[in-house]
Amino acid sequence: MLLARIEGNVVATRKHPSFEGWRLVICQPISSAGEPEGTPQIAIDSHGAGMHQRVVISSDGSAARTAVGDPKSPARWIVIGVVDEKEPGIPV
Amino acid sequence: MLLARIEGNVVATRKHPSFEGWRLVICQPISSAGEPEGTPQIAIDSHGAGMHQRVVISSDGSAARTAVGDPKSPARWIVIGVVDEKEPGIPV
Amino acid sequence: MLLARIEGNVVATRKHPSFEGWRLVICQPISSAGEPEGTPQIAIDSHGAGMHQRVVISSDGSAARTAVGDPKSPARWIVIGVVDEKEPGIPV
């Protein structure tokens, strides 16, 4: 599970049918200080995370397949929470 | 799931039989700004993605095995969508 | 499994229901010499690890799902041990 910042959306007309109707967001992993760390991941999002918001993402494939409702979906990364602003412990 | 750019094909005569008839493409992961990020991945492609096109790839092994129709295939990465040009949110 | 140092907490009001009541910690992977190595991971913690303490974390999804008691949870990383101070073999 990674702390990440939303950096955009991906729109794909030709795609696996299990992604129909799902929002795909570009998530840049970040450190606790907010610095970019490693390769951006594409995740499905049902929390309505906004541009530049911080989120927690998970690579758990079985949970992602459950979310889209298709046990054969290639979905893998999923937004599992939107980080509250001004929480203690990490800088905003 | 990664945003990536198609950088070539791989041709292998000696290979696992489950890959027979499948196109194998070299996918360079990229950032939302289009910069290369991390190690290129080899993926199977059924969407006919063209050279230098942007795609979304997934490491979901069970979906890749379903795609090639062999539950014992070592297939792992698969092209799951071709990114539309000029979509909002990421630069083209 | 990675050696890591606790660097903060994550608070998320909008989140997957399986994380309700669980502490989410930011874990910076470190080398045996204590230097940061790679991308921080978010893990669930039931050991009460303190700020800056060294821990061992694991990416085993099935164990994390067992811990939170929800077989469909997207939980993946989990704190599996708190490293003793002054043990032989690694510098403190």
Add this chain to the structure above:
Amino acid sequence: MLLARIEGNVVATRKHPSFEGWRLVICQPISSAGEPEGTPQIAIDSHGAGMHQRVVISSDGSAARTAVGDPKSPARWIVIGVVDEKEPGIPV
């Protein structure tokens, strides 16, 4: 799945019994231009790939376990194809 170059063999007398009789090769992941990319992986090889040959490797554990014929083997990476020289699309 990664494009890689064979860089050596590993010989281990003390090892998990499922590897008995299997060749273990050191595989350096490479870019489409042939540059080294990321950490070398140890893979089992049944294709007889030669020193410095380019191969495709996969991290699919279930396929690796099927290959060695032991459902409890810790085998994970496997050579799934030997890249033809002079194929179109990637430089030789």
Add this chain to the structure above:
Amino acid sequence: MLLARIEGNVVATRKHPSFEGWRLVICQPISSAGEPEGTPQIAIDSHGAGMHQRVVISSDGSAARTAVGDPKSPARWIVIGVVDEKEPGIPV
């Protein structure tokens, strides 16, 4: 599976019960030339690998769980072989 060098032990009194009685070693992944590559991993070891010895480690969770004898253990990385000194193909 990675080629790695043993760099120390981890001692943790507060830990998941499935690790009781198991040795946890810090494994620095290395290249075929012996250079450090990427983040150190914590692995369980039943081969008695010594300090600075070269080993092969695997991230196969099901094999690690089998090794510790607990199907719900979060164990993931395991030492699967101790590399012989002076084998052909890689420098000593």
